[in-house]
Amino acid sequence: MGPDPNAPATGTQTLAGATPATATPPTSQTTSTSQTSSTISAPPASSAMDDKLGEPGLKALQAERDARAKAEAALAALEKQVADSKLTAEQKAAADLKAAQDLAAAAAAKALRYEVAAAKGLDLALAPRLAGTTQAELEADADALKALVGVQAPKPGVPRPDPSAGKGGSDGQPGSVTSGAGLYQQRHAKKTT
Numbered sequence: 001m002g003p004d005p006n007a008p009a010t011g012t013q014t015l016a017g018a019t020p021a022t023a024t025p026p027t028s029q030t031t032s033t034s035q036t037s038s039t040i041s042a043p044p045a046s047s048a049m050d051d052k053l054g055e056p057g058l059k060a061l062q063a064e065r066d067a068r069a070k071a072e073a074a075l076a077a078l079e080k081q082v083a084d085s086k087l088t089a090e091q092k093a094a095a096d097l098k099a100a101q102d103l104a105a106a107a108a109a110k111a112l113r114y115e116v117a118a119a120k121g122l123d124l125a126l127a128p129r130l131a132g133t134t135q136a137e138l139e140a141d142a143d144a145l146k147a148l149v150g151v152q153a154p155k156p157g158v159p160r161p162d163p164s165a166g167k168g169g170s171d172g173q174p175g176s177v178t179s180g181a182g183l184y185q186q187r188h189a190k191k192t193t
Helices: 033-041 048-119 124-129 135-149 177-187
Strands: none
Touching (some): 048 124, 048 135
């Protein structure tokens, strides 16, 4: 007794004399979906098999072929995605390495600028203005910058320190709050007439 023509077709069912849709694996993984679709979706030539399958069997066979084509396309897409993810990971690692090397080189150059500025007696605020890539170039630029800047005058708006601040009383000894209050009363005594 043969298979039920009304039953849905699966990859394991075969008809007498027919080859199952899943029996032949693809010869190349690079088969394009357009080639697969055109060879699989093309209706088989009219033969005695078509008469045995009937309309429901032909629809089921076509559905199986379409499902196989979709599965092969999905498999090819996933294989490409895996290959791309490996390539992307390698490229990402290379880019991360390059960025880390650039950052380390920039940090070393910045540290060298500050070291040269400190060694030459320049204000550290001027260190980023030093130009050069080697220590000798930076030292020459620091000497030139030092000659241009010269002795710096005090910055405007910054008060000079008061040497008498915090000494307290008139005898130069630090005082307490009470002695400070007494000193204030002496200096600001109310006059009575």
